[in-house]
Amino acid sequence: MPATIRDVAxxxxxxxxxxSRLVNRSGKVRDDTAARVQxxxxxxxxxxxxxxxxxxTSQTRSLGVVIPxxxxxxxxxAVAGINEEARARDYTLMFTATNYDxxxxxxxxxxxxxxxxxxxxxxxxxxxxxPVLDLLEREGVPYVLIYNQPNARGRPTVTVDNVxxxxxxxxxxxKLGHRRLGMVAGRFSASDRAxxxxxxxxxxxxxxxxxxxxxLEVDFVDLNAEEALRPLYGRRGEAPSALFCSNDLLAMAxxxxxxxxxxxxxxxxxxxxxxxxxxxxxxxxxxxTIVQPSREMGRAATAQLLDRLSGEVPLRTVTxxxxxxxxxxAGPAAKxxxxxxxxxxxxxxxxx
Amino acid sequence: MPATIRDVAxxxxxxxxxxSRLVNRSGKVRDDTAARVQxxxxxxxxxxxxxxxxxxTSQTRSLGVVIPxxxxxxxxxAVAGINEEARARDYTLMFTATNYDxxxxxxxxxxxxxxxxxxxxxxxxxxxxxPVLDLLEREGVPYVLIYNQPNARGRPTVTVDNVxxxxxxxxxxxKLGHRRLGMVAGRFSASDRAxxxxxxxxxxxxxxxxxxxxxLEVDFVDLNAEEALRPLYGRRGEAPSALFCSNDLLAMAxxxxxxxxxxxxxxxxxxxxxxxxxxxxxxxxxxxTIVQPSREMGRAATAQLLDRLSGEVPLRTVTxxxxxxxxxxAGPAAKxxxxxxxxxxxxxxxxx
DNA sequence: GTGAAAGCGCTAACAC
DNA sequence: GTGTTAGCGCTTTCAC
Numbered sequence: 133m134p135a136t137i138r139d140v141a142x143x144x145x146x147x148x149x150x151x152s153r154l155v156n157r158s159g160k161v162r163d164d165t166a167a168r169v170q171x172x173x174x175x176x177x178x179x180x181x182x183x184x185x186x187x188x189t190s191q192t193r194s195l196g197v198v199i200p201x202x203x204x205x206x207x208x209x210a211v212a213g214i215n216e217e218a219r220a221r222d223y224t225l226m227f228t229a230t231n232y233d234x235x236x237x238x239x240x241x242x243x244x245x246x247x248x249x250x251x252x253x254x255x256x257x258x259x260x261x262x263p264v265l266d267l268l269e270r271e272g273v274p275y276v277l278i279y280n281q282p283n284a285r286g287r288p289t290v291t292v293d294n295v296x297x298x299x300x301x302x303x304x305x306x307k308l309g310h311r312r313l314g315m316v317a318g319r320f321s322a323s324d325r326a327x328x329x330x331x332x333x334x335x336x337x338x339x340x341x342x343x344x345x346x347x348l349e350v351d352f353v354d355l356n357a358e359e360a361l362r363p364l365y366g367r368r369g370e371a372p373s374a375l376f377c378s379n380d381l382l383a384m385a386x387x388x389x390x391x392x393x394x395x396x397x398x399x400x401x402x403x404x405x406x407x408x409x410x411x412x413x414x415x416x417x418x419x420x421t422i423v424q425p426s427r428e429m430g431r432a433a434t435a436q437l438l439d440r441l442s443g444e445v446p447l448r449t450v451t452x453x454x455x456x457x458x459x460x461x462a463g464p465a466a467k468x469x470x471x472x473x474x475x476x477x478x479x480x481x482x483x484x
Numbered sequence: 485m486p487a488t489i490r491d492v493a494x495x496x497x498x499x500x501x502x503x504s505r506l507v508n509r510s511g512k513v514r515d516d517t518a519a520r521v522q523x524x525x526x527x528x529x530x531x532x533x534x535x536x537x538x539x540x541t542s543q544t545r546s547l548g549v550v551i552p553x554x555x556x557x558x559x560x561x562a563v564a565g566i567n568e569e570a571r572a573r574d575y576t577l578m579f580t581a582t583n584y585d586x587x588x589x590x591x592x593x594x595x596x597x598x599x600x601x602x603x604x605x606x607x608x609x610x611x612x613x614x615p616v617l618d619l620l621e622r623e624g625v626p627y628v629l630i631y632n633q634p635n636a637r638g639r640p641t642v643t644v645d646n647v648x649x650x651x652x653x654x655x656x657x658x659k660l661g662h663r664r665l666g667m668v669a670g671r672f673s674a675s676d677r678a679x680x681x682x683x684x685x686x687x688x689x690x691x692x693x694x695x696x697x698x699x700l701e702v703d704f705v706d707l708n709a710e711e712a713l714r715p716l717y718g719r720r721g722e723a724p725s726a727l728f729c730s731n732d733l734l735a736m737a738x739x740x741x742x743x744x745x746x747x748x749x750x751x752x753x754x755x756x757x758x759x760x761x762x763x764x765x766x767x768x769x770x771x772x773t774i775v776q777p778s779r780e781m782g783r784a785a786t787a788q789l790l791d792r793l794s795g796e797v798p799l800r801t802v803t804x805x806x807x808x809x810x811x812x813x814a815g816p817a818a819k820x821x822x823x824x825x826x827x828x829x830x831x832x833x834x835x836x
Numbered sequence: 837g838t839g840a841a842a843g844c845g846c847t848a849a850c851a852c
Numbered sequence: 853g854t855g856t857t858a859g860c861g862c863t864t865t866c867a868c
Binding site for chain 2: 133134177179180181182183184186187190192194197201202203205208209211212215219222224225226227228229236239240242243244245246247248270271355357381384385387388389390391392410411414415416417418
């Protein structure tokens, strides 16, 4: 058993109140008593129990973090930001991943509430229809969403503008000369943000007068990108010359799969991701992507939550800037190949 | 303020003890009283406070997790495993990353001990000389290391045999015909396991009669692989034809950098990583690597810790099997180039 | 500047 | 089966 405040008090010959005052720097303690108490603390290796303190102050200086998965580094980056900010302010993190399972969300939040976390930071499956968020609101437990982009107002969120970003992705590809665009995404049901990116992408493609991009929904968790793309790139000429992927991990897999299908990126097909994972800049070709400031998002969400906890600052929705990183995986559209030319009425039989 | 057990008791017209018994399924409660209590619980939205319970049971059903960084997915994978196992057993996780900063380790563990976590799972900078581990031992707080591979006995660890794995990496490359081996690693001071892998690799190279591999230590956190490799691959013929990297993230960066330097992987240079990140199988070329069962390591460490907490099972060191994944990034050594042949005594002037 | 004492929300004897 | 009660380790009035 660790030493208690009472042990310290009796060893130092003072009351527990004095020990408490010294430990928390609340109230004055005369120098010589302070020294005596300090000595007792060291002698006993006294470490104040947070659980005792929590009970009496009814706050825990802890935050709950709920994200879909740690396997995607984009969330890991955000958690890194959360971690930094929380540690700097002497808060502790309780953590769990839901594995994109909405039932899990409920159980986890229940557990965190039992532990009386002071607030939560979470990415949920569907922020506009989320029992979990409703619960938090009912109980008056402060929370901030990250990555999510709810349509409804009043759900404090730190995010980027996924729709605008999707549009910019389309614009960037069009600007490179691409007209046949495509998108590859994980299950939209598990990601409101992928949906938003798609909407923006389609809007952008239309605005540029491109034919409606093909949208390929794949199983992100158990991914076989080669299988998914083969039907598309089996025959030449009709498949998209540029693919926008709903996240970087997927984009990396798509680049790899295209390579294995014998296609060159970006000469044959351009690929653009979303997230801005650090590793993308190290690959060859470097990964073109929309960069979202993940670490900063985590940090900002945490800062906001902690400000709220130590004041009555209201929680807000903050949209952080994203940016386009035009890596080598997105290049100029190829000149139409002879095959394609042949298929095109204007060039019929030209090579015969 | 959330409802307390007392609120429930008085609403149901029973004592707190009865409520407690019902909530914890300890002791019998007559059916009709149970129903009344249950109704009161629901009416009030009662959620038992873990902090009250923690104080009275002096255990928290929470585990502390301390790892160097979440930015490297290998740790994220382990945390995923820890998370799964902990949740299955109804334990909660407190989490922090140290960013490879040993001073942080101390502060974090102090915080976790203040919260009275029941045990810890950690990867430390130097397990053989770790004030933090000494502290845990002194205080009798159970812990299990993961990834670390301490030389000293008595530090319970779940790991792979990094030395053997390093040796096998060398053997695999030699078997492909490589003789000029090299290794790229992050700072060894921050990673006992990278050191072990190197030792094994050097041993393997020597055993195969290869010249001592060149070992390149790079800044993993702020990596510029291209700069690091350029001096090596500026001139042809002398640089290693196969590079073993201390982890997959590094290997991916090395493959990318080689590509940007105009070298083909694996035709010009073979690359082998370490970790077995899932994304490695998606890349093109797929990443050759030594696979360690990260998720399983996390799970095993957690299982062991929890078993220990609910019995008096002693903590042990467990070495899990690794395996070689011979991806496309490691291929047969090129036939010696004319230049090299000329340099080799046996073939002197043969082509002249 | 210091101490006494009343809780914070729960569990676990122990008594009935 | 159920209730009473004494803590668990701390903070925080309120006296002095």
